[in-house]
Amino acid sequence: MFRQQGGITLKAVFIGAGSMAEAIIAGAITSGALQAENTYVTNRANNERLKELAAQYGIQSGYDMESALNNADVIVLAMKPKDAAAGLEAIRSYIHNGSVIISLLAGVGIDFMEKAIGKPCAIIRSMPNTSAAVGKSATAIALNKHVTAGQHKAAIDLFTAIGLAITVDESQMDAVTAVSGSGPAYIYYVAEAMQTSGEELGLDHETAKALIIQTLLGAADMLSESNGQAASLRKAITSAGGTTEAAIRTFDEWHVKEAIEAGVKEAAAQSKRLGLSYKH
Ligand SMILES: NC(=O)C1=CN([C@@H]2O[C@H](COP(=O)(O)OP(=O)(O)OC[C@H]3O[C@@H](n4cnc5c(N)ncnc54)[C@H](O)[C@@H]3O)[C@@H](O)[C@H]2O)C=CC1
Ligand SMILES: O=C(O)[C@@H]1CCC=N1
Known part of the structure; x- marks a missing residue:
């Protein structure tokens, strides 16, 4: 089940701990869109960076993918696009009925992600910008057909925590990338x-x-x-x-x-x- 805010907490996992992940974590924790104790972050190898994020935002971090991804409601793909295939492979077996993948990966289509996951799965492709670091991103999101109204709202809440969030058709993502x-x-x-x-x-x-x-x-x-x-x-x-x-x-x-x-x-x-x- 995808759990709404207001009493029940979303479990969110960030795969990738770069500047874009940090901007969203900072905004979402401050706004209450995510709760620190149920927010996890992992990366490829830099444990110092994970400790730094955990200390700064009170979130969970580490390399125990099982405890991070098990029953996750929101999985944020925050690695570079070239690492998309490895990231999708790492989360594949943890996808369940109520989970939604939110991708920050520039240029990586919903179709590519659906095929990599290999089963019906809610996917939201997003294009934020670096002004997320000061809470002023202009973010566009595109949804696949499996995204529920509750998941859509949670994504809008997440991106509204770092600025403006607008929903577009995926066919407009190249234009969005070029403009904002x-x-x-x-x-x-x-x-x-x-x-x-x-x-x-x-x-x-x-x-x-x-x-x-x-x-x-x-x-x-x-x-x-x-x-x-x-x-x-x-x-x-x-x-x-x-x-x-x-x-x-x-x-x-x-x-x-x-x-x-x-x-x-x-x-x-x-x-x-x-x-x-x-x-x-
Ligand atoms: N910087 C920008 O202007 C914008 C960036 N984006 C997107 O945001 C995403 C992240 O960008 P940055 O934060 O700048 O990247 P970054 O290079 O700072 O961070 C990438 C992180 O992913 C981790 N990683 C890579 N492969 C992994 C794997 N298989 N498993 C777990 N962690 C893995 C790395 O260890 C690192 O922590 C990119 O896909 C980019 O396309 C989207 C819009 C604007
Ligand atoms: O220049 C790039 O490819 C990325 C996409 C949007 C901003 N930076």
Whole structure:
């Protein structure tokens, strides 16, 4: 049975103890989506890392797969995609009627996981992003047909503990990966360019950095409060003959918008290509 919160506790096991597992563990324990005493984490070989996570979050850790996986309600695949086959093999015999696999593995399709498990099994494929570390991930999830309403809700609760969670069809995962999986890197790319030009214009490193961070935070809040009206927010800053107009005109001359659009589409194409290596 998949047990709901509010009195009854979910047993959750994280296979893999990297940064993405830690972000979800931290968010889920703090929000109460998971309880520390019923949350387990294991990895391939680094016991020091497991001890560190156990001490920090009060969770269980170690290499006794039997006690971790036996009767687990939620099994989170948090290894790198290249280790997917080994991870699925390790959990295969512990899958039962009420368990759900939540995969964080970029590019690994539900079909690949279903075939590796080899029997009907609820699977949720997710694409979080690294802002999970500060509780601000934008996560998309896709469900296979065996996922129950209760399991869906528990996954939404888990990912809501680290930010925003949206359910999509699996066919949209390449687009999601290109937009929000890789997305933070695009913003950092812009921040790098603003930092470099700010310093070249004579600002000291710390001043430029502080101004850029606050500018990004403020712009994100404005975008959120205006319900995503990016174009009109931009036009409101762009006075005729002014500085913003000069910058945007230069960006347009360099085809920056088209370059970003091409980059996002190439990320989706790469996601699709990577996914092909995880097809049976
Ligand atoms: N970093 C990112 O921006 C995003 C990452 N992801 C996905 O999250 C997953 C984890 O990423 P990170 O935390 O950055 O990885 P990481 O490399 O930091 O951690 C991977 C962990 O898996 C463990 N592991 C590997 N094979 C194992 C096995 N057979 N059994 C048990 N443990 C095993 C390793 O010991 C390590 O603890 C990846 O699949 C990645 O595609 C998803 C969205 C965004
Ligand atoms: O670059 C990558 O392949 C992964 C997927 C999403 C973010 N990082």
